[in-house]
Structures are given as structure tokens and as C-alpha cells.
């Protein structure tokens with residue numbers, strides 16, 4: 001492997017010398033430029049594995065980072081920020097930096113961050129840092145993951161952190177948020193990438209079948225077991241086992257699975273001998289597991305085994321800034337196959353997509369775009385090509401789904417509370433609310449509760 005190259009951008013000569021010394025000791029080929037303006041020119045001539053940059057005073061970090069990322073989209077950028085300026089650091093991450101170190105930093109901090117960033121770059125994970133366009137990059141393990149919202153950046157960072165380890169990971173997120181895609185990204189970015197990735201669906205099979213499916217069986221161990229068979233766990237040996245819908249496993253299977261994970265051994269159904277098993281477990285659940293543990297439906301010991309690291313994947317409605325990028329990705333995916341190709345979303349289509357609350361998350365968006373591409377007679381998708389529930393979505397649906405209460409909700413609750421506290425006396429309630437009785441009647445009809453309050 002060739003020597004990794006690092007470019008330092010810093011105007012402070014003393015700081016550059018120190019950094020150069022530390023990083024050269026670790027075997028990197030280190031170069032430096034003093035002025036951010038010169039960084040672009042340097043990068044045109046030479047490619048690097050990491051850029052370590054200071055942010056000179058009055059720099060517009062967003063423009064600067066975009067400029068750097070434009071030059072070399074796959075190179076991680078680490079910011080060196082002034083002590084305490086967390087805002088700059090966060091802005092930097094949002095704009096595409098891989099990570100930041102706050103000044104003054106220790107040699108150990110720089111070494112560790114450089115190591116992580118270079119490893120990342122070497123694995124070809126260009127999109128660890130959010131990308132600014134929607135072109136799929138199938139050569140990268142993160143390539144199929146789209147999104148540059150802060151919460152997705154946290155997800156990318158978590159993937160990068162856990163990929164190199166063998167720790168069990170629990171992925172929690174609503175249906176369609178990308179749990180399987182993320183599980184595959186973790187597998188593909190780690191040392192087990194060339195080994196099997198086997199999916200077990202905890203919700204798909206009956207208990208007895210799932211047991212033999214998971215653990216395998218010996219010939220004759222039950223009616224119908226005409227030959228012995230390797231279970232899915234054994235098939236995943238040396239690789240990764242993706243335990244999907246783990247909350248659906250029965251208590252009995254939870255216990256058996258726990259034993260396998262703890263003892264790193266497996267015994268087929270009907271067999272007395274155990275064999276060693278080396279699998280990395282990535283589990284996924286639509287429901288947060290902790291409440292299930294408290295309710296006693298999910299084993300606490302298994303939960304702790306699996307939840308060494310938990311990655312919470314936010315629902316699409318909480319990261320709507322990713323929606324245009326995702327929509328473009330799917331448009332590219334499906335639209336380019338059509339003759340003539342469908343290449344655009346009209347602005348009002350995008351506005352409608354943003355108003356919807358996406359209970360089915362990214363998968364629902366993908367299906368909506370796929371359907372629209374099929375229906376659209378033109379190269380541009382219009383709102384009419386969207387399913388009615390999405391086209392006609394009202395903004396308050398989204399607000400409610402995000403946990404916000406609309407003014408109308410607030411008014412309705414208040415009115416009903418006043419009525420209920422005053423024996424449903426319309427005149428008295430109207431006086432208390434400071435409105436006319438007629439207005440109150442109109443509102444009750446509007447809410448569709450008039451009959452319940454004795455009004456036609």
C-alpha cells in the first residue's frame with residue numbers, strides 16, 4: 001500500500017511544523033500550504049488522502065468547504081477549530097467535513113483522527129462525508145446511502161465507527177428508514193466485507209421452523225427433516241448475521257440466540273455436538289426495544305448483548321432536507337430507464353412531497369417516484385403523477401406527525417375542555433371562551449363533533 005498523503009492548510013508556521021513532525025513520525029507523506037486560496041491549486045496537481053485545515057478568521061466555512069469538496073469529493077476533511085467554537089465545528093460537519101479537532105489538541109488526538117480518516121478514505125467511502133449531488137456511487141460501501149442532514153451525518157459517523165469492530169449493533173428506526181441498507185454498509189465497510197452477509201427475518205417464520213432455519217438441523221430430527229442442513233447462523237460463519245425484526249422473536253428463541261451469542265457455539269436441532277461460530281450480529285427493530293424490555297416481552301440480557309452500539313435512524317419527516325436529494329436519486333434510478341427519460345420534478349411536485357409526513361419513510365418515497373415515472377407522459381413529473389394521499393397532503397399532517405400541535409388542534413382541545421367542564425352548556429361555554437354561541441356551534445360542526453354535544 002502506498003504511503004498515505006496528508007495536506008495541512010494553516011497559516012501558523014509553528015503549528016504546521018508541529019503537525020508535520022507528529023504525522024511524519026506515523027509514516028504519512030505530509031505537505032502544507034499556508035493560504036486556503038492555495039489549497040485548490042495544490043489539489044489540482046496532487047491527490048491526497050486527508051486534508052487537515054485551519055479556518056482562518058472571517059472565512060465562510062461553508063463556501064470554503066464546498067470549494068474543497070468540489071475539488072476532491074472523496075477526500076475526508078478535518079477542521080482544526082478554535083477552542084470552544086462548537087458552532088463552527090457543527091457547521092463544518094454539516095457542510096461536509098469528516099470531523100474536527102479543537103485547538104489546542106494533543107498529538108494523540110491528531111494521530112487518532114488522521115488514522116481514522118485515512119482508513120476511511122482508503123476504503124473508498126467517499127460518501128462518509130455527505131455528498132452534494134445525487135449521483136449513485138456504487139463503488140463505495142456507503143455509496144447507496146443518500147442524505148446530508150445532520151442526523152444522517154451522525155448515522156454515517158456511527159457506521160464508520162462500528163464497521164471496524166466486531167461489536168453487536170442494534171439499528172432502530174421506523175419502517176423504510178434504511179435499516180437494511182445501513183446494515184449492509186456496516187458489513188461492506190469492515191474487515192468481514194468479503195465474507196457472507198446473511199439475513200434472518202425474525203417475523204417471517206413460525207417458531208419451530210425458524211429454529212431449524214436459524215440453527216440448522218440433523219437428518220431425522222423432526223418429521224420432514226430428510227437431510228441435515230446448515231442453519232442461517234452457520235451460513236453466516238466468519239461474516240455478518242443481520243437479524244431483522246428482532247422484536248418478533250419468541251421468548252424461547254431469544255434464549256437460544258442469547259446462548260449462541262454468549263458461547264460463540266452452535267448446535268443444530270437434533271444434534272448433541274456444538275461447533276464454533278464466529279458471526280458479527282447486526283439486529284434491527286422498527287420499535288425501540290427498551291420499552292419492550294421494561295414490559296417483559298424482550299429479554300433484558302439479549303438486549304444488552306445486542307445493544308453494544310445502537311444507531312437510531314431518524315424518520316424521513318424529521319430530516320426533510322434530505323428529501324430533494326433522495327427524490328433525485330430515485331428519479332435518476334427509475335427515470336433514466338424510461339424512453340424518453342424522465343429527468344425532473346416540477347417545483348410544485350417537490351413542494352407537495354415536502355408537505356407529506358411519510359409514514360413509510362424512504363421506501364414510500366421511492367415507490368412514489370417509481371410510480372410517478374411510470375405515469376408521467378413527459379420528462380417532468382407533475383403533482384398529478386403522485387398518489388392522491390401525497391398530492392393532497394395538508395401541512396398540518398406533517399406538523400402533527402412531528403409532534404407539533406397545530407393552532408387548530410390547540411383551539412379544539414381547549415373548546416372541548418371548557419364545554420366538558422361546564423356540563424356541555426353551550427351558552428356558558430361560549431361566554432367563557434369570549435365568542436358568540438353561533439361561532440361555537442360553527443366550530444363544533446367544523447370539528448365534526450357537533451352531534452356529540454347535542455347540536456345538529
Ligand SMILES: Nc1ncnc2c1ncn2[C@@H]1O[C@H](COP(=O)(O)OP(=O)(O)OP(=O)(O)O)[C@@H](O)[C@H]1O
Pocket residue numbers: 144145146147173174175176177178179180181182286326329362363366
Ligand atoms: N438513506 C438512504 N439513501 C438511499 N436509499 C435509501 C435510504 N434509506 C432507505 N433507502 C431505500 O429505501 C428502501 C427501504 O430501505 P430498507 O429496506 O433498508 O429499510 P428498512 O428500515 O429495512 O425497512 P423495514 O423496516 O420496512 O424493513 C430501500 O429501497 C433502500 O434502498
Ligand SMILES: [Mg+2]
Pocket residue numbers: 179180244
Ligand atoms: Mg428491513
